[in-house]
Amino acid sequence: GQQVMQIPQYQHVQEGEDFTTYCNSSTTLSNIQWYKQRPGGHPVFLIQLVKSGEVKKQKRLTFQFGEAKKNSSLHITATQTTDVGTYFCAGPAGGTSYGKLTFGQGTILTVHP
Amino acid sequence: DAGVIQSPRHEVTEMGQEVTLRCKPISGHNSLFWYRQTMMRGLELLIYFNNNVPIDDSGMPEDRFSAKMPNASFSTLKIQPSEPRDSAVYFCASSPPGTGGSPLHFGNGTRLTVT
Secondary structure (H helix, E strand, C coil): CCEEEEECCCCEEECCCCEEEEEECCCCCCCEEEEEEEECCCCEEEEEEEECEEEEEECCCEEEEEECCCEEEEEEEECHHHHHHEEEEEEEECCCCCCCCCECCEEEEEEEE | CCCCCCEEEEEECCCCCCCCCCCCEECCCCCEEEEEEEECCCCEEEEEEEECEEECCCCCCCCEEEEEEEECEEEEEEEEECCCHHCCCEEEEEEEEEEECCCCCCCEEEEEECC
């Protein structure tokens, strides 16, 4: 079945450093979604990418969707302590999935002040 | 909109007891998902419903787990009997109509501890 892999599993940075997490799917995706989960919280939708090669920005966050629509990345510029949490990518399961998503295992980001 | 509402927020129970988790999806959303999250296994999809009908329950770990969605505004996940290895955070999520393109809205989760 479809697999979505994320690397790295953990990332520790000093406040002000940049951070990148990478997501790879075993199958071509119609779209990819990114979620953030704060410690003790629940996953919250950040963004969806649909087009091949698409790049979207949200303030210090930059999201990219690969040309082959099988990989994606999230880059945070100049991290802040508020960026702490787990970042998940997720892709549709394919077929008639009624919104079913396959989640990556997430990247846990720690930001040291 | 109040978002997806789950209850209880925390549940502590003894092994062998029945546990029922509850979820109210966002009004107008027609897909509902139950996820389990642990450090070891991450976010696992247990079961999901579309228009109140169970579509895929292949993620349900065993017969001790069951889920129902009697109407568009309510779903339950039941574990009977519970075991310590069921300890996890259980999330309910809903999404609006769409085939694979709609973001999921998660509830705050139920933290289950089975002793």
